[in-house]
Amino acid sequence: MEQYLQEVGALTMRWVRRLSREKFSMLFTLAQPMVFWLIFFGNLFQRTANTQVVQAPSYIAFLAAGVVVMTILNNGLAGGTDLLFDKENGFLERLMSTPISRTSVVISRFLFVMAITSLQVLVILGVAYLMGVKPVTGIGGVAVIILIGLLFGVGLTAISMALAFSVKSHGDFFSMLGFLSLPMIFLSTALVPLAAMPVWMAVLARLNPMTWAIDAVRPLILSGWAAALPKIGIVVIVMTVFDAVCLFGAARAFRRTLG
């Protein structure tokens, strides 16, 4: 156990160090969702969006939950990227030739992605706060939002790592990520409520786990505990199933690459 902690700690530390050496990229990663979506997109649609349709005091208030979950989505889906490079330049093989537990590399990556995602969710909620969106459930609500993010992030990161281990070239990896990310966003309630969507899109959006996550985060920001609790109950069930499916699917790729 002590050895396991030593390995996982050192491997996680490596991800942190890498990030700290790439300050520019770190800034971009952190700033992108709020700049692009919350500030640009939010203000762009502030006046066109009908507050009756979105059922929120303002479009930005409506959008905040969507941007939070979008960030979780994008961080999770990109979570395998560094392992992809490790696989390609032989670093992963070097790690696997050492007497470490076969799970530590993957666990270190989960830990790192989860930590970064949580931090980013806090930053987004902070910026939203400055734009006048105050989560009505307070600190407790923010904590629950982060927990929902972790629950959703596990499955996403698992998919991303499995993909990184399975693809033949890293071009494939990035085009698949791009192919997954935007449809997931458009076919969810991140930008528009279900009621405002064409029926076929609303049907697809209901099948999207992201929609369930947003449906729980949004009342935590806009409505209050009474409205949020049933949604939280549902999202826990949905995400447990989602994570189980993702981890089960990813396990084969993990085993093949990590032995």
Next chain:
Amino acid sequence: MGSSVAIEVSHLSKIYEGEVTAVEDVTFQVSPGEVFGLLGPNGAGKTTTLRVLITVLRPSGGTARVLGLDVVEQATQVRQIIGYVPQERAIDRFLTGREHLQLLASLYHLPKDRASVRIAEVLKLVNLENKADEVARNYSGGMKRKLDIACGLIPDPKVLFMDEPTLGLDVQSRLKVWEHIRELKARGITIMVTTNYLDEADQLCDRIAIIDGGRVKAIGSPNELKSGLGGDVVTLTLAAGDLDKIEGLAQALKAQEGVRAVSVKQNVLDIRVASPEKTLPAILALVGARRCRLEFVDYHRPRLDDVFLTHTGHRIQED
């Protein structure tokens, strides 16, 4: 441990998905303290064999043992006693040299004080002390290679595996790496390298296995292999106009006393002779008598590329 064999590979085979046979029935043994080379062209199966030995690839058949430990059944124990220096520059360009070594030390579960001593040792060994705290992005190719080797040495391995240790290095860095390898050998480490450089196999390795098309074609010390060819090599290249005479000349040469073997490839005659000082004049006399014009004559002691050619039917860097 106390095993008298450091590495034992027995009837090893590996068939990848899609039924590509990378390695077939490979058998060899490496004694403790030896520098053993797997020599072959790209795609010959060298790296596959090595990856099985470092426990990151499961063999499809056969067995492999390192100091008596099975690489599949006792993989974790094997990992504890081996070091690995990969082919690619497996370097994280955002980390410093020291951070690489700290990471590796933690993965081998060294306690902190033991780790810092060991890190200082290996940095000194590869002569990287003054660059240890610089990020690897700023390293030259030779320095990255040194760091690679340092990483492989962190566990104080009994057996070190190096995949193409000098691939892509300039001459000076190459000689430095060889020097390091000899130093490690002097410390009693068993070292297995893969290479497609003939001179590396010749000058660095105590013994080599020539591997081609996934199979071992010959094993022995470079000198054994060379003398196994049975004599020095005389090569005659005939002028293009005299190609029709080549078969007749070959027959006549085979009958000549002192000639051991003759092979013909296009307009080139490869002649093995026991003692060139006696046989060479006779060979040239035969050529003169048959009025064959020569384009080129070469005589040399057998080289490793002659060994390679004899055992595989082609030159190592033909393509």
